[in-house]
Amino acid sequence: MSSNLDSIPKDLLTHILARVATSSLNSYFNVKLSCKMLKEVAECSNVYKCISLDEFPMDALHDMNGDVRSFINRCVECENLDALYMLGMIEYFSCNNLAKALVCLNKSASLGHVGAYYIITIILLLSGKDFKQRGVTLLSAMKSSVEYREKVKYYREKLIKFLRSAKTRNPKVLNGRPTCCTNDRHRFLETNALASVGNTDNYVFCDACTCDRELIYIFEGI
Numbered sequence: 001m002s003s004n005l006d007s008i009p010k011d012l013l014t015h016i017l018a019r020v021a022t023s024s025l026n027s028y029f030n031v032k033l034s035c036k037m038l039k040e041v042a043e044c045s046n047v048y049k050c051i052s053l054d055e056f057p058m059d060a061l062h063d064m065n066g067d068v069r070s071f072i073n074r075c076v077e078c079e080n081l082d083a084l085y086m087l088g089m090i091e092y093f094s095c096n097n098l099a100k101a102l103v104c105l106n107k108s109a110s111l112g113h114v115g116a117y118y119i120i121t122i123i124l125l126l127s128g129k130d131f132k133q134r135g136v137t138l139l140s141a142m143k144s145s146v147e148y149r150e151k152v153k154y155y156r157e158k159l160i161k162f163l164r165s166a167k168t169r170n171p172k173v174l175n176g177r178p179t180c181c182t183n184d185r186h187r188f189l190e191t192n193a194l195a196s197v198g199n200t201d202n203y204v205f206c207d208a209c210t211c212d213r214e215l216i217y218i219f220e221g222i
């Protein structure tokens, strides 16, 4: 195959492999195994930056062996947004290192990764006081959009899978679920609403109640 590929400009091959990497992690590895030349192109930083880690199992993040860890580290070095988001979660929830977590998450979120942005809002909610209020504003804004509400649900499920398999060392999580809404009537009505409508995002009384419901889903899921 290599002799046919020799005639294709390397920039074009890199572009093609980046497209493959964006669409599927499994396809990326299959192409990489197909020949020496494609393996070489697949190793370049522009391709690593694009690899989609959607198929990477969240419960495997805690027990990465040498090869897998090297692969994720290389993705991080190449500013892969999925890898930065994953590393941010490991740093915050497993290592209790807020500063390192925020470096990764802020970088990923600032370049458009919705999952990293979602985790930042959860960290803010867990951080109390003024941080919590900031988290309420950001997360409720996300959940007020139909488009982002679906993404919140997607990344919530990923977070729950991660936390279920994690040895969480962060006291903010170990201390139990914080509450955001301070309105007693809201909290009473919300308890009844949750019991009657079940697991849905459609019914809330205020922004803080919306975030309380998000935290209930997470803490009851882990």
Ligand SMILES: [Zn+2]
Pocket: 181, 182, 183, 186, 187, 205, 206, 207, 208, 209, 210
């Ligand atoms: Zn409320």
